[in-house]
Amino acid sequence: MNTLNTQVAIIGAGPSGLLLGQLLAKQGIDNIIVERVSGEYVLGRIRAGILEQGFVDLVREAGVNERMDKEGHVHEGFDISYYGQVFNINIKELTEGKTVMCYGQTEITRDLMEAREAAALTTYYESSDTAIHDAKSDAPYVTFEHGGESYRLNCDVVVGCDGFHGVSRQTIPAEQRTEHERVYPFGWLGLLSDTPPVSDELIYCKTKRGFALASMRSETRSRYYLQVPLDHKVEEWTDERFWEELKKRLPEEMAARLVTGPSIEKSIAPLRSFVCEPMQWGNLFLVGDAAHIVPPTGAKGLNLAASDVATLYKLLCKAYGEGDMSVLQRYSEIALRRVWHGERFSWWMSNMLHDFDEQEVGGMQKATFDQFMTSELDFFLNHQAGKQVIATQYVGMPYENID
Structure with missing residues (x-):
């Protein structure tokens, strides 16, 4: 078996x-x-x-921001279409100058990959049988297979960035973790196309036909979503059917100027809210989807992962700088505070903007639930204080100071 040594073993190259x-x-x-x-x-x-300012700042601190700053689109707000009536949420005005940036996750990943390769940092792609050992000890290690050979990676800490289905969370004994989950009774059908976006800002649409979202990746590439039942298959949705349905859910003025074209990619993603507590076990630390999932209605998934990274990065720097690894035991407590903010906002937006076909939702009759959500959305869209609450959550809660 080949033996490797490092300070931090990271599982997952997302x-x-x-x-x-x-x-x-x-x-x-x-x-x-x-x-x-x-x-x-x-x-x-x-x-x-959609990247919060905190994420953008982290990318700049990592020195991988050149293409993001050149090609990313700063968004100062977004629209919510409420049964055809459009309300603008001016996040820059409502949050004293804060904005978000539109720059695709694929592009961020590509930039980071290229930077890692240029710095000659070690990555083992296409590895199998990865396992974490002795996570509760001061000398954890990871074993894996790569290129037909076996490896043992000795380290101080293991960081699980390997997603919801990865090995990291499963390494924590079931009796040592509490998992909270809410699975939604619908999915998002997404379509990517090389067409100009219908709007310079995102449009979240609540309609009697279900939810829709008009998003973008660049000035020439668009991303659109439709709420669909969980039993629908991608094959059932031709491009023509998708565009026809999207036009019915967009406000009339925007539907009239929608540019359609062949899809580059179509997929259906189920929606769930999920949190694992705690987010660490000994010297194993969970980051991003390994620890939590949010419905995409608030654009928080990638951004919550970034805030996990920021917290763990600061704690690791402090631990190695001061020679005291015990500071790492604060990670879960600090990270979870921000995670629950993001979970609540994403759940709230999903409940307000989607149509639920269930007879009962959250323990109440569907008709009652719909009245509650309609009343709540009406308040938040028609009052400055309500818009400010949405904007504050959308741009993201500030990162905590670990000192």
């Missing part, structure tokens, strides 16, 4: 694992990443692209 690795390397903290699939497969995942 954007959170790559960003953490880049930040640590900038501070002279050695790290090795182990990834189950190929780099090309990672880049093939189509994901969201």
Whole structure:
């Protein structure tokens, strides 16, 4: 068996694992990443692209911001279409100057991959049989297979950035973790196309036909979503059917100027709210989807992963700088405070903007639930204080100071 040694072993080469690795390397903290699939497969995942200011600042701190700053689109607000009536949420005005940036997760991942390769940092793609050992000890290690050979990776800490289905969370004994979950009775059918976006800002649409979202990746590439039943199959949705249904859910003026075209990618994603507590076990730390999932209605998934990275990065720098690894035991407590803010906001937005077909929702009759949500959305869209609450959550809660 080949033996490797590092300070931080990172499982998963998605954007959170790559960003953490880049930040640590900038501070002279050695790290090795182990990834189950190929780099090309990672880049093939189509994901969201709305970045909070905190995420943008982290990318700049990592020194991987050149293309993001050049090609990313700063958004100062977004629209909510409420049964055809459009309300603008001017987040810059409502939050004293804060904005978000539209820059695709695929592009962030590509930039981080290229930076890691240029810095000659070690990554083992297409690894199998990855396992975490002795996580509760001061000398954890990871074993994996790569290129037909076996490896043992000795380290100080293991960081699980390997997603909801990865090995990291499953390494924590079931009796040592509490998992909270809410599975929604619908999914999002997403379509990516090389067409100009229908609007310069995102449009969240509540309609009698179900939810829709008009988003973008660039000035020439658009991303659109439709709420669909969980039993629908992608094959049932031709491009023509998708565009026809989207036009029915967009406000009339926007539907009239929608540019359609062949899809680059179509997929249906189920929606769930999920949190694992705690987010650490000994010297194993969970980051991003390994610890929590949010419905995409508030654009919080990638951004919550970034706030996990920021917290763990600061704690690791403090631990190695002061020679006191005990400070890492604060990670779960700090990270979860922000995670629950994001979970609540995403759940709230999902409840207000989607149509629920269930007879009962959240323990109440559907008709009653719909009245509650309609009343709540009416208040938040028609009062400045309500809009300010939405804007404050949308741009993201500030990162906590670990000192």
